[in-house]
Amino acid sequence: MKKIFSHSYFALGSLLLLASACGGSLDIPQLQTESATASATHFSQTLYPILKDRCSSCHATTQAPFFALPNDIQSSFNTIMNSAGLVDFDTPQLSRIYLKVQGGHNCWNNCSTNSDSLLQAIQNWKTLNVSP
Numbered sequence: 001m002k003k004i005f006s007h008s009y010f011a012l013g014s015l016l017l018l019a020s021a022c023g024g025s026l027d028i029p030q031l032q033t034e035s036a037t038a039s040a041t042h043f044s045q046t047l048y049p050i051l052k053d054r055c056s057s058c059h060a061t062t063q064a065p066f067f068a069l070p071n072d073i074q075s076s077f078n079t080i081m082n083s084a085g086l087v088d089f090d091t092p093q094l095s096r097i098y099l100k101v102q103g104g105h106n107c108w109n110n111c112s113t114n115s116d117s118l119l120q121a122i123q124n125w126k127t128l129n130v131s132p
């Protein structure tokens with residue numbers, strides 16, 4: 001969490017410089033200027049429903065990492081924020097939640113389309129954080 005926020009402040013400074021320099025489109029990383037509370041809400045609207053439906057039989061109480069607690073969005077969110085790489089906002093394609101399923105881990109029907117759904121949800125989460 002600390003790392004994410006300090007990165008954000010650094011990134012924000014660079015962004016302001018860049019924005020004033022060129023005004024072009026920018027690749028905005030991490031939680032950006034969003035608060036953790038807003039990001040948790042965006043998580044609940046994007047990635048969380050899939051994790052809850054498809055991963056909670058193991059990743060709620062029996063198998064770490066615990067990112068899919070059926071009745072606890074906040075704890076699921078905290079697990080993701082505190083486990084490096086589970087979700088990578090800089091490069092969503094490197095998120096372990098996506099890569100693991102793409103590699104054949106507990107797909108629910110088709111590993112390619114299922115992992116694409118996870119990737120799309122991560123990208124939607126990032127988009128909501130950038131432009132709420």
Ligand code: HEC
Binds near residue numbers: 056059063105106
């Ligand atoms: C049937 C039980 C089960 C289900 C369902 C399940 N997992 Fe797992 N998962 C495991 C086990 C066991 C491990 C630890 C061994 C391993 O890494 O494969 C694990 C580990 C992981 C890890 C950590 C490995 C790493 O190196 O990052 C990720 C990420 C993961 N699972 C993603 C998922 C996702 C996403 C889903 C839902 C689509 C899911 N799992 C559903 C059993 C499960």
